[in-house]
Amino acid sequence: MNSNLFGVPQRQSEIGILLIFLTRIFNLLKGFWAIIVYFLFTGPSVETLVYIVMGSGVISVLVLLYSYVYYRRFLFHIDYENQEFVLQEGVFNTEDIAIPFDKIQQVYIKRNILQRLLNVNSFVIETAGSKKEEISIKAISHEKANQLLAILIKVKDKYSEEITNIETTGGTANKQFWTHELSFLTLLKIGISTNYLRGLVLIFAFFTTIYNEVSTVSEEHSETIKNYLNELPGPMESVSVFLFIAVIVLLLSVLITIAEVFIKYFNLKLTQTKESLELEMGLNTNTKISLQPRRVQLLQVITNPVQKWLNLYEVRISLANSEDELQKSKIKSPGLDQDTVAKMNSFLYTDQFSGFEETFSPDKILLVRRLIIALIPALLSYFVVFFVDALSFTSWLLLVGLYTVIAIIWQILMFRSLSLIISEDFIYKKSGVWNKTEKHFEIYKSQSISILQPLWYEKRNLINIVFHTAGGDISFRAVNKNILPYINYMFYKIESNSRSWM
Amino acid sequence: MASVMENFTNRSIDIASLPQFEEVSFQPISKSYLIKASLQNLVFLCIAVIGWVVLFYFEINQNQLILLFIGIVLFFGFKFWNISQLQKNYGFALREKDILYRRGYLVNKTTVVPFNRIQHASISRDVLDKMLKISSLKIFTAGGSGSDIIIPGLAPDLALRLKEALAAKLTANEF
Numbered sequence: 137m138n139s140n141l142f143g144v145p146q147r148q149s150e151i152g153i154l155l156i157f158l159t160r161i162f163n164l165l166k167g168f169w170a171i172i173v174y175f176l177f178t179g180p181s182v183e184t185l186v187y188i189v190m191g192s193g194v195i196s197v198l199v200l201l202y203s204y205v206y207y208r209r210f211l212f213h214i215d216y217e218n219q220e221f222v223l224q225e226g227v228f229n230t231e232d233i234a235i236p237f238d239k240i241q242q243v244y245i246k247r248n249i250l251q252r253l254l255n256v257n258s259f260v261i262e263t264a265g266s267k268k269e270e271i272s273i274k275a276i277s278h279e280k281a282n283q284l285l286a287i288l289i290k291v292k293d294k295y296s297e298e299i300t301n302i303e304t305t306g307g308t309a310n311k312q313f314w315t316h317e318l319s320f321l322t323l324l325k326i327g328i329s330t331n332y333l334r335g336l337v338l339i340f341a342f343f344t345t346i347y348n349e350v351s352t353v354s355e356e357h358s359e360t361i362k363n364y365l366n367e368l369p370g371p372m373e374s375v376s377v378f379l380f381i382a383v384i385v386l387l388l389s390v391l392i393t394i395a396e397v398f399i400k401y402f403n404l405k406l407t408q409t410k411e412s413l414e415l416e417m418g419l420n421t422n423t424k425i426s427l428q429p430r431r432v433q434l435l436q437v438i439t440n441p442v443q444k445w446l447n448l449y450e451v452r453i454s455l456a457n458s459e460d461e462l463q464k465s466k467i468k469s470p471g472l473d474q475d476t477v478a479k480m481n482s483f484l485y486t487d488q489f490s491g492f493e494e495t496f497s498p499d500k501i502l503l504v505r506r507l508i509i510a511l512i513p514a515l516l517s518y519f520v521v522f523f524v525d526a527l528s529f530t531s532w533l534l535l536v537g538l539y540t541v542i543a544i545i546w547q548i549l550m551f552r553s554l555s556l557i558i559s560e561d562f563i564y565k566k567s568g569v570w571n572k573t574e575k576h577f578e579i580y581k582s583q584s585i586s587i588l589q590p591l592w593y594e595k596r597n598l599i600n601i602v603f604h605t606a607g608g609d610i611s612f613r614a615v616n617k618n619i620l621p622y623i624n625y626m627f628y629k630i631e632s633n634s635r636s637w638m
Numbered sequence: 639m640a641s642v643m644e645n646f647t648n649r650s651i652d653i654a655s656l657p658q659f660e661e662v663s664f665q666p667i668s669k670s671y672l673i674k675a676s677l678q679n680l681v682f683l684c685i686a687v688i689g690w691v692v693l694f695y696f697e698i699n700q701n702q703l704i705l706l707f708i709g710i711v712l713f714f715g716f717k718f719w720n721i722s723q724l725q726k727n728y729g730f731a732l733r734e735k736d737i738l739y740r741r742g743y744l745v746n747k748t749t750v751v752p753f754n755r756i757q758h759a760s761i762s763r764d765v766l767d768k769m770l771k772i773s774s775l776k777i778f779t780a781g782g783s784g785s786d787i788i789i790p791g792l793a794p795d796l797a798l799r800l801k802e803a804l805a806a807k808l809t810a811n812e813f
Contacts (some may be wrong), residue, residue, distance in 0.1 A: 456780065471744040534657030584751040591744050604781030624656045630752045637755070
């Protein structure tokens with residue numbers, strides 16, 4: 137490295153003042169173009185013209201002054217000692233930005249027309265974190281830009297090399313242990329079995345709109361409708377037309393889902409090597425992800441009765457790549473059979489010792505409360521009867537009765553499906569009536585735990601618990617306080633474990 | 639994962655004998671925070687009253703105005719009462735290996751953050767904090783906003799000491 141190139145704080149090219157000035161003026165013009173055009177068209181008097189010219193003169197001088205100060209205060213350098221790129225800028229409030237070499241994602245040079253004319257470059261440094269930290273030096277000479285680029289790329293690569301070296305030590309031979317590929321048939325199965333609920337909703341929406349249309353039209357033109365209906369061959373015919381349309385809608389929705397599944401998961405391939413699980417998929421955008429066990433924060437296995445019967449399970453994994461972008465990577469991989477899920481599990485979680493295992497269920501009060509909440513809309517809908525004449529009391533009773541029965545059954549099933557299992561190393565949460573979800577994570581990977589007690593739970597000795605992991609929160613409501621020793625056990629696990637969570 | 643196996647011992651743990659977080663006694667926060675919360679509420683009350691007066695001035699439907707007035711009184715009455723209740727419930731506690739923060743009256747919430755899961759800690763003071771000579775301690779984890787804790791109403795030197803203690807534990811826990 138040529139010793140201390142860019143080691144001392146320095147400014148941009150002097151011509152940068154002009155660039156800043158012109159950019160600012162251009163921005164001003166862009167901001168006020170409507171007013172300017174308006175003035176030009178109204179034909180201002182000489183007096184106002186003079187004022188305008190004077191005003192713009194003053195503004196120009198101020199902008200020039202601003203540009204100069206901006207140029208003077210804009211200082212950048214490389215701090216070799218602390219391994220950082222440092223930038224100070226700002227006219228009114230000063231900003232001090234330091235980007236450690238290891239946080240640099242990309243460096244590049246670009247120029248727009250104005251910069252081309254003035255023969256300067258933009259120098260951009262992108263970081264992985266928030267947008268705010270992005271650095272852009274607007275006016276730097278070509279020669280300097282290239283020098284800086286070379287230096288930063290060098291240090292950046294050096295750093296990432298170090299990282300990759302660490303990550304690949306010992307695992308040079310990426311031996312394949314097993315692979316799992318989604319066949320054409322499996323993709324088809326997934327497509328058919330995932331989203332028919334959406335198909336049902338579509339059909340429902342379709343029929344309700346049709347019904348609405350018909351009922352509003354029939355009010356206005358009841359006579360013509362009657363005549364029209366009389367002309368129709370027969371009631372059976374019109375029903376079959378409706379059924380035909382419904383089937384088409386359902387097929388269409390299934391087809392859309394299948395297409396979606398194919399585009400997303402085409403060629404999905406899961407390969408286990410010694411170090412990681414490689415996941416590859418996608419038709420037009422090929423995504424390739426490498427799953428390392430220690431990065432996995434939360435694992436979800438989802439299935440529904442039909443998919444279970446077809447031996448299809450979907451696995452969702454929350455990963456932590458770096459501490460800056462945690463929520464970003466959630467990986468979905470559908471269509472895995474039970475065997476593969478088990479293999480994934482045993483690879484991702486090596487130490488599954490069967491110690492104790494305690495299952496917790498929520499208190500009945502949760503069911504009661506959910507039922508009350510679910511029935512409130514039914515009661516409220518009674519008022520609708522008063523305002524809408526079309527709805528008679530009996531039909532309301534019928535609808536509400538149907539809703540109530542479905543809601544009660546659903547809520548009971550929902551309540552039954554909820555359970556929390558605390559084992560020696562894992563927390564499992566099971567939930568879901570139709571789509572059965574099982575989430576689990578290693579205890580030592582939780583970030584913190586919140587224990588909530590609403591006032592009205594105090595007498596019943598109940599609490600809500602939220603486990604905060606880097607892959608999201610998992611909450612479990614209305615559980616008896618006798619879970620607390622296990623929560624304390626979790627703290628013991630987290631705090632006594634020296635393994636890093638990512 | 640050979641390294642894991644080396645450290646591995648499978649002694650049995652008597653779960654009941656582990657330290658219990660619910661037995662910890664919490665330290666209350668500064669009384670000044672009650673003033674701060676009340677002042678903030680007062681500002682909102684003023685805005686609401688001004689809004690009501692404007693409506694009154696334009697002579698909008700009398701009944702609605704009365705309803706609105708009752709609503710404002712009830713809402714802010716509840717707020718002031720709730721603030722005084724909340725103040726009693728704010729509390730924090732340091733244990734050897736984690737920090738506990740308790741808040742909430744209607745829903746009492748205790749969050750326990752182990753030191754080895756803290757990303758960083760910072761102190762923040764807004765204008766009211768400066769006037770009342772208190773500060774807030776923010777503790778960030780990787781568990782998202784639900785997992786971060788902000789302890790308000792701490793004496794500035796206490797907040798600083800806490801932050802430094804946390805920072806020391808942070809570095810000690812880096813592996």
